Amino acid sequence: MAFFANEQKLTIAMPKGRIFEEAVHFLQQAGLEVTAELQDSRKLVIPVENARLEFILAKPTDVPTYVEYGVADVGVVGKDVLLEEERDVYELLDLQIGYCRMMVAGLPDWKPTEALRVATKYPKIASRYFREQGQQVEVIKLNGSVELAPMIGLADRIVDIVSTGRTLKENGLVELEHICEITTRLIANRASYRMKSEAVDEIAGKFLEVIPGKK
């Protein structure tokens, strides 16, 4: 029997990386048929034939792009990516998994400089945040190991997501300012939200039932 009562096939974009395992576990709890293939495969497109579902495994930052262009109907993605990418998609549900914080961090003995330099994987979030604080900063975009930047003198501050704080501590950095909380969201394409409204509602309903603290 099909997972969906209707005949609408749904394509779901899933983020590989930080929140993947937790997201797959969430899908299983919600009663979606998640094959072993999804977890182990190197394939990027994985159909679940009898459930009229199809998964696209994507880099997290690309999930909102796929959904905006409509090649995926819905997607599972962190709020950090949504804030950075500013895509035109529906943000339907807070799945309350993949919890972390967007922080400003730096060395504890740091002294203010004339032009604050900020290293981050999230240039838009960083610029917007400091602008709201009434501070003009120079943002340097990095693609990983952002914690390095203050240690080697590339930047005064970093803006990054922190979950346990261990990486920061191990690199001698301290959390200085809290920007916002980050959780994982269910997003939907503008047209799919209407054209496949039943299928989108059904999956959102299944998800809603297993969101922690929402029962």
Place this chain on the structure above:
Amino acid sequence: MAKPLGFEKPLGMRDILPESLAKQRHLEWALRHCIERWGYEEISTPSLEYYDTVGMASATLTDRMFRLLDKQGHTVVLRPDMTTPIARVVSSLYKDVPLPIRLFYQANVFRAQEKEAGRNAEFFQTGIELIGDGSVDADAEAIALAVFCLRAAGVETFRIAIGHVDFVDGLLEDVIAEEEVRQQFRQYLHERDFVGFRQLLETVAIDSEGKKRLDALLRLRGGKSKIAEARELAGDGKAGRAVETIASLWEALEAYGVTDDLLLDFNLIINLNYYTGVVFEGYAADLGSPLLGGGRYDQLLAQFGRSAPATGFAIKMDRLLTVTPSLRDQEPKRILLLYTEARRSEALAKAQQLRADSQVVVTRLVAGKAEIMAESGQGYSKVICMTEQEE
């Protein structure tokens, strides 16, 4: 920026090659044929307009417009839409023409784009404006005509979502006292951020009844049954009147027989602060972005000095092109006529005779047999040789 290379075009600009253009023209013809039968007349307006008139009144944001200076030093814009120029015409050249006025257009409009694929800076629209009729039946006419246009164009599966700006506004006014907070809620709906909407809902100091009503707003999307649900949420004020408008609109649309292609969506927000009543947006299967958009804009005409209610819609032709069947088998047959200098008059007369008979004929002068042998005739349904060697 580096100097452009020979093949490059300004950001968002596109060439339309014969095959696509033939299809676009065919679709335009089908739409025109449909629209004209509803009594709409075609209008054309200039590509350039003053920023201070059309630019200021347009729903398009200023930073999305192409702005330049004319020789007199005025700021002019490449028209960002056709609705605003039409409002200008109706209030000036057409000011003595009695309302209602029905106009349509097939034209290109311009919007400056950020760097990304799939977003055109110049795109073609087919649209209609029904000016001077504020009734629900005018709203119904616009929506029904949109449905018939999509059918005429051959779009197989589509849906048009319908909402009303006063429903959201009225409900927010009922529940939330401060305009600033209401604006935040509107902004979340506009950004389609339901999570943000719910989070804000948890922090505001209102009773649980109010919270329930606003939360239910996010789920008010579906068929006719949603009207009753909306009525329960709305109360008697502005939101209640909006529900009654939608209810009577739905009846009119039932009379048109188009409700199977429609969807009610009470949290639909298009273009904050521009539309004033019923709004709608059309989608097609396998197309990620809306195909058409429209609604009631009763404030625009007044900005040009002729206050009048109005409604209309525009279809994006580039998107319509991707969701309609290919034209390939309808291609006209082409005949290639080869001739030598000696038989030129005879050959060209023959070509004219075939063309008069609606055939497509391409003629070419050839020097001799070798050239004729080299011609493969590819791309033609038939090759005719008119040369001395023939006899």
